[in-house]
Amino acid sequence: MSPEPTSVGEAPFRCAAASLERADPIAGSAANVRTWLLLEHAGPWGSDALLDARLPEGLGRALKQRARSARAKALLIRRHRARADASAPVRVFAAYADPVSPRLESGVLADPREALEVDLAALRAGGSSGLDPVEGPDRDLFCVCTNGRHDICCAERGRPIAEALAEAFPEQTWEVSHIGGDRFAGNMVVLPHGLYYGHLDPASALGVAEAQRRGELVLDHLRGRASYVMPVQAAESFLRAELGLLGLPDVEATRRVSDGNLSTVTLRALGASYDVTVRSTRSETERGRMTCKASRDQPVPVHELIEIIRL
16 A cells, blocks of 8 residues: 555655654664675665665675675665766675674675675674774764665755765765665764764764764764664663763663563663663654655654663
8 A cells, every 4th residue: 555645736745854843752763783784886776775776686685685694784885976887896894883892894896796705694703704804083984875765755865964974074975775764864874883873964964973083972863873772772872861971982781671661771881880761662642654655654663761770
């Protein structure tokens, strides 16, 4: 079933605008994934990028299977305004978003099918994927979702962000295929840290990039740290807001105990430990379409702070 058409003269539905109007909570909305594979492909991508893009026969499906077996996320990437060139070398990245010691590796492939040789399982286990390690203050990748065929909001809101970031940080900026959370467009993930940001515009995205270079977070737009499950993401954001902590290493989750929809997360911060209790539910009053293509309203996911206790 497809969404009902709009009336003549009526603006088309946009899930990101509706999310902003509802003031959907943003904390605790990032996908939970630690291992990443990024393969350069100038596009077009299609709705399901790995399956719809013009990759060598069978490569997209094989990459999906490889990522699934390694509990990884495989994405296509491209430079802003890049043009397809079958003869050009292909960049590939492998990242492990450890919350304490994230790692990034990279290489250049003569044939995109060589991406199947990247050892994601070894990377996840603490070794190398077979690519070269990337170090230094400029290693962070600003990955902006612009996959408009998946959701139009990603293109409309993502491309201006990619343009602004590409001008300021040309080597670190990539457009990427679908990363999840269409209604939070413009969306960006910072790798290898696995930091999801949402409801960005060009100015706020530049602010996030500048903060990242200082080793800091921007809480107003932080969806969560992908290395944690969603309630832990929310607990980290709540504690950081309570204590005013913005530094990347300032807070670390050490334990989670769940009881139904309640999660008590133990976090270290400022030399002390805190228990943060979060209730994760779906709103009984706020409903909406989570994507532009959705055919019906759904309850909005909510993480509610119950209490913060210093141990």
